[in-house]
Amino acid sequence: MNVHTIEGEFNGEGLKIGIVVARFNDLLTNELLSGALDCFERHGVEKVDVVKVPGSFEIPLVAKKLAESGKYDAVLALGAVVRGETKHFDLVANEVAKGVAKVSLDSGVPVIFGVITVEDELQGLNRAGIKSNKGFEYAMAALEMANLMEKLK
Numbered sequence: 001m002n003v004h005t006i007e008g009e010f011n012g013e014g015l016k017i018g019i020v021v022a023r024f025n026d027l028l029t030n031e032l033l034s035g036a037l038d039c040f041e042r043h044g045v046e047k048v049d050v051v052k053v054p055g056s057f058e059i060p061l062v063a064k065k066l067a068e069s070g071k072y073d074a075v076l077a078l079g080a081v082v083r084g085e086t087k088h089f090d091l092v093a094n095e096v097a098k099g100v101a102k103v104s105l106d107s108g109v110p111v112i113f114g115v116i117t118v119e120d121e122l123q124g125l126n127r128a129g130i131k132s133n134k135g136f137e138y139a140m141a142a143l144e145m146a147n148l149m150e151k152l153k
């Protein structure tokens with residue numbers, strides 16, 4: 001049986017990436033952004049546009065604008081939703097996830113869901129640099145998906 005596996009590399013050369021990052025919880029989101037930019041730099045990406053929005057709830061609208069512009073090979077959505085005392089934690093988290101997925105499917109451009117949803121700030125810090133930087137990991141997903149979409153054309 002001949003099995004042909006297709007997967008994306010992590011080559012950033014020639015790619016144009018758009019990042020939408022929420023300012024809410026920017027102690028965490030700035031670290032996610034820094035990890036993502038480090039990843040893109042180390043994989044040869046030359047052009048990254050960063051758009052800042054007030055909070056994660058605003059991410060899908062801007063992700064849609066970037067994806068539909070035709071200027072980007074992938075869009076990375078970065079945010080941090082902290083339950084803490086947030087009554088509408090689930091609302092914000094769910095709407096952002098649904099919105100980002102819809103933008104990706106409607107536009108055909110990979111939109112990576114890089115919004116950490118955590119119980120408290122410490123959990124957030126652990127994912128934004130103390131134990132690992134999820135921003136770097138999400139950026140790797142953006143590279144892989146951009147390369148994969150090129151192969152599937």
Ligand SMILES: O=c1[nH]c(NC[C@H](O)[C@H](O)[C@H](O)CO)c([N+](=O)[O-])c(=O)[nH]1
Nearest residue numbers: 022024054055056057079080081082086
């Ligand atoms: O990105 C976040 N936005 C949050 N709220 C703001 C929201 O994203 C919108 O910016 C706001 O509702 C205005 O539309 C959060 N909390 O409410 O806790 C949160 O934890 N993270």
